[in-house]
Amino acid sequence: MPDQIDALDLRILVLAVREPRAGVREFARRLGVARGTVQARLDKLEKQGVLTGWGPVVDPGGLGYASKAYIRLSVAQGVLDAVTEGLSRIPEVIELDSVAGDSDLLCLVVAxxxxxxxxxxxxxxxxxxxxRSRTEPVLRQRIPRRILPLIEALRRDR
Structure with missing residues (x-):
């Protein structure tokens, strides 16, 4: 963990994850610190790349895309960036990661x-x-993407 992240930063992150719509003034009230302190810490966390956004979380299932699948892709040598660009044009590709192992890319798609x-x-x-591709349909999500348990574990370690 970067040395610049302290206990107050972690407390702010917990509130931001649990209640992102509460706002800076409410965060300050709950934490017992000045509003300017909370704003400065949030700005610092954004600048460090810890906080990457405040937008709404949209479930693709609510938009009619109830199926998900992971697709492992093998890619010809030297064209990874071009393939990434091509895949970015397919709206159903919602996440793409380079991986090591039998494939080059792991693609999360919705349908x-x-x-x-x-x-x-x-x-x-x-x-x-x-x-080449290998598709692995998702039957059911067991643990949704989450960050709060990780932040809370860091808080316990302090």
Whole structure:
């Protein structure tokens, strides 16, 4: 953990994750510190790349994209950036990571159902430089993406 993040920063992060709409004034009241202190700490955390946004979290399922799948992609040598650019043009690709192992990229996609998933896979395979894929449909999400337990563990370690 960067030395610049202290116990107050962690307390602010807990509030920001639990209640992002509460606002700086409410954070200051709950923490017993000045509003300017909270704002300065939030600005610092954003500048350090710890806090990366305040936007709403939208569930693709609520938009009709109830199916998810992980697709492992193998890519021809020397075209990783071009493949990334091509995949970024497919709206159903909601996350993409470079990985080590049997594949080069791990792609998280959403689809409206099995037929639409097949269409999405075909568009992915049509990106120049993609040489092979392996699809792993998500049956059910067991633990949603979360950060609060990690922040709380850091607080306990202090």
């Amino acid at each position: 409206r159902g099995p037929e639409n998933l097949e269409e999405v896979i075909q568009r992915i395979l049509g990106v120049p430089g993609v040489t």
